[in-house]
Amino acid sequence: MTAAQADLQIDRPTVADGAVMWRIARDSKVLDLNSSYSYLLWCRDFAATSAVARDERGEPVGFVSGYLRPDSPRTLLVWQVAVDASYRGRGLAAAMLDGLAARTAKEHAVDTVETTITPGNTASERLFTAFAERHGALLExxxxxxxxQFPDGPHEPEVLYRIGPLTR
Incomplete structure (x- = not known):
């Protein structure tokens, strides 16, 4: 963790965090925004495989939502990564991703991380490419x-990034 992250705490989200997570996702203007209800459910049902970064007041300033793939329970699928605009550029997304990977490796024997990224999302491409390098893992x-395949209008393809096995 860098000095810029020192005043932040990374832990599991709670239902009380769902509304703020929805706002952070909405304000990103990059993520596909899900219903506010889905963020509440996510915080209830997938807290063990998700992470939230909190400021010194305990308020969420970023999150990573994820779940274990039912047909591959050692694979963590990262659904969304978002950081509040006022906290961007501090390496917070990488810190949350690293922390979540370490926690799920310990608690669920996760050895692979997957995510999808649309072409041209260079911030996410860099985040997950660097993650693979830090963890000595192959990236496919x-x-x-x-x-x-998307029924709701124009949507770019979703490219699956498969990272594993994680070695550190």
Whole structure:
């Protein structure tokens, strides 16, 4: 953790964090925004595989939502990563991702991380490429969902990033 992150705490989200997580996702203007209800449920049902960063007042300033793949329970699928605009540029997304990977490796024997990224999302591409390098892991990419598979209008393809096995 860097000095810029020292005043922040990373832990599991609670239901009380759901509304703020929804706001952070909305304000990112990059993420697909889910319903506020889904963020509340996520904090209730997937807290063990998600992380929230809190400021010195205990308020959420970033989050990583994830779940264990049902058909591959040692794989953590990272759904969304978001950091409040006032906390960006401090390495917080990487710190949350590293912390979540370490926690789920210890608690659930996770050895692989997956996520999807749309082409041109260079911030996410850099985040997950650097994550793979820090963890001495292979990074494989393939299109998981093609643009034509999305029924709700124009959507870029979602490229699956598979990172593993994690070695550190």
């Amino acid at each position: 990419r393939e299109v998981l969902f093609h643009a034509v």
